[in-house]
Amino acid sequence: MMGQNTMTQQKLNALLKECQPLYQRGATADYIPILQNVDPSLLGACLTTDTELCLTAGAFDYPFSIQSIVKVIIFASCLMENDLDAISRKVSVEPTSDRFNSIKSLELNNGNRPLNPMINAGAIACLSLVKGDRAQEKVEKIRSLISRMAGREDIRVNMDIFQSEKQTGYRNRALAYYMQSTGILSPDQDVEMLLDAYFQACSISVTCVDLARIALVLAENGISRQDGAEILPKQIARILKATMMICGMYNESGHVAVHIGLPTKSGVGGGILSVVPEKMGIGIFGPALDGAGNSVAGLALLEKISRYLDVSIF
Numbered sequence: 001m002m003g004q005n006t007m008t009q010q011k012l013n014a015l016l017k018e019c020q021p022l023y024q025r026g027a028t029a030d031y032i033p034i035l036q037n038v039d040p041s042l043l044g045a046c047l048t049t050d051t052e053l054c055l056t057a058g059a060f061d062y063p064f065s066i067q068s069i070v071k072v073i074i075f076a077s078c079l080m081e082n083d084l085d086a087i088s089r090k091v092s093v094e095p096t097s098d099r100f101n102s103i104k105s106l107e108l109n110n111g112n113r114p115l116n117p118m119i120n121a122g123a124i125a126c127l128s129l130v131k132g133d134r135a136q137e138k139v140e141k142i143r144s145l146i147s148r149m150a151g152r153e154d155i156r157v158n159m160d161i162f163q164s165e166k167q168t169g170y171r172n173r174a175l176a177y178y179m180q181s182t183g184i185l186s187p188d189q190d191v192e193m194l195l196d197a198y199f200q201a202c203s204i205s206v207t208c209v210d211l212a213r214i215a216l217v218l219a220e221n222g223i224s225r226q227d228g229a230e231i232l233p234k235q236i237a238r239i240l241k242a243t244m245m246i247c248g249m250y251n252e253s254g255h256v257a258v259h260i261g262l263p264t265k266s267g268v269g270g271g272i273l274s275v276v277p278e279k280m281g282i283g284i285f286g287p288a289l290d291g292a293g294n295s296v297a298g299l300a301l302l303e304k305i306s307r308y309l310d311v312s313i314f
Contacts (some may be wrong), residue, residue, distance in 0.1 A: 005308050007047055009055055015308070016045055016057045019301040026288035026296035029268040031171075034164040038064070038270070040288040043297045046212040047305070049280045050225060060208040064285055065161045067267030068100065068118070068293075069211065070142060070201045071126075072218075072240055072248075073149075075117040077141050078126040079236045087129065090114075090184055091122045093243050100250045100293055103174055112182040116247040118265065121175045124198050125184055135197035142201045149217045150210040151226050162203040169199055202267075211273040211283025218263070218275045241275055245313075252292045252299075260303050261312025266294040274302055276311045 020043045029035040044059030078087060096105060096115045106112060106121055114122035132138035139157065147155045176195055179185045185194070217224055218241055222232030232240075244263035249256045256264055262282075264274040270287030272295055282305065286298035306312055 005310065007055060007305070007309060009057075011308065012045060012047065012055050012057045012305075015301060015304045016043055019043065019297045019304065020058070022297040022300050023286060023288035026290050028270075028287050029289060029293075032161070032164055032168060032268070034161050035065070035269060035287070038287045042270070043286040043301065044208045044284065045301060045305075046208040046283045047280060048209075048212045048216050050216070050220060050278070054209070054212070056209065059285060060283075062285060063158075063205045063207055064271060064287065065158055065202065065267070065269040066146070066204045066206045066271060067202050067269040068120075068123075069206075069265050069267040069271050069273050070146075070204060071118050071123040072244060072265050072273070073142050073145050073214075074123050074126050074130065074201060075243065076232060076236060076240055077130045077145055078117070079239060080232075081131055082129050084239065087126065090125045090129065091117050093117070093247065095246045095253055096251065103171070103178065106175065106178055106182075112179075112184060114179075114184070117243060118247040119250070120172055121179060124172065124176050124194065125179060127198055127201070128185055128189055128194055132197070135193050135200065138194075138197040139200045143204055145231075146204060146206070146210070146214065148224070148231050149214040150206070151213055151224070152210060155210065156205060157200045158203050158205045161205075162200050165199040165203060166196065169195065172198065206271065208271075208283035208285050211271055211285075212281040213283075215273045215275045215281030215283060217281070219277055219279060219281050221278075241277065244275070249294055250292050252290075252294055256299070257314070260299075260306045261314045262302075262306060263313075264302070266299075268293045270295050270298065272298045272302055274306075276309075277313060279311065
């Protein structure tokens with residue numbers, strides 16, 4: 001149940017102003033050159049509810065790459081085309097204490113399966129199960145689903161970010177080829193095609209408002225508040241929220257569960273998508289990251305929002 005406090009524009013502005021200086025504790029992602037150049041002091045937020053209230057503050061309309069938040073959409077697309085038992089032979093849904101791009105975890109844990117779809121290896125494995133013989137076919141399914149959930153047709157891949165990722169994506173190449181060597185990816189999988197699709201999906205450009213609207217669809221168990229249409233089956237929306245809750249913030253997922261208590265997913269572009277079930281979607285952007293790859297100021301802002309509204313699911 002939501003607490004008695006109601007978020008107002010004035011309160012959201014105040015919370016954002018309070019958290020913005022915390023960016024100095026983090027840094028932009030330096031292993032993707034184009035992301036390193038983003039102003040680290042930016043911070044934006046959008047809250048949207050089932051009553052169609054939409055509050056925005058700060059850099060809410062600044063476009064940034066969706067990065068790992070796209071893993072939620074990749075997993076959704078995978079679930080729409082495959083049953084969970086088939087997926088579980090490739091990827092489990094267990095939390096991890098390792099970094100999102102860990103190779104050690106693949107070799108030592110879980111019978112060579114990626115631990116969950118919210119880490120890089122798991123998302124690449126899930127994307128391999130999304131039907132499409134060409135990278136563009138897979139990417140279009142992901143882009144189209146994001147567009148439907150965000151209610152905006154002109155969502156596109158940022159090709160400059162894609163090229164930057166492709167040129168420096170050595171760790172993801174290692175993960176993909178290692179998974180092919182262990183049979184998680186099939187022997188006839190075109191790994192470079194799959195990686196092109198993955199890099200493009202991570203490079204889709206969104207805003208805080210887009211993330212909040214996507215989160216609201218999940219909050220409403222797959223139903224669009226714009227027209228009442230079912231975008232995702234209810235069971236898939238539930239699986240996504242459960243996986244985000246235990247795995248969405250990498251090795252900080254436990255901290256987020258305790259201090260925020262909402263299904264949440266981050267990306268190294270600085271985005272955070274958070275779901276208040278049956279109530280609200282939250283989108284936040286702050287490109288300065290902590291050691292786990294999560295937005296420093298953004299996570300602090302989300303915690304303040306959750307506590308002020310008393311919306312933890314626990």
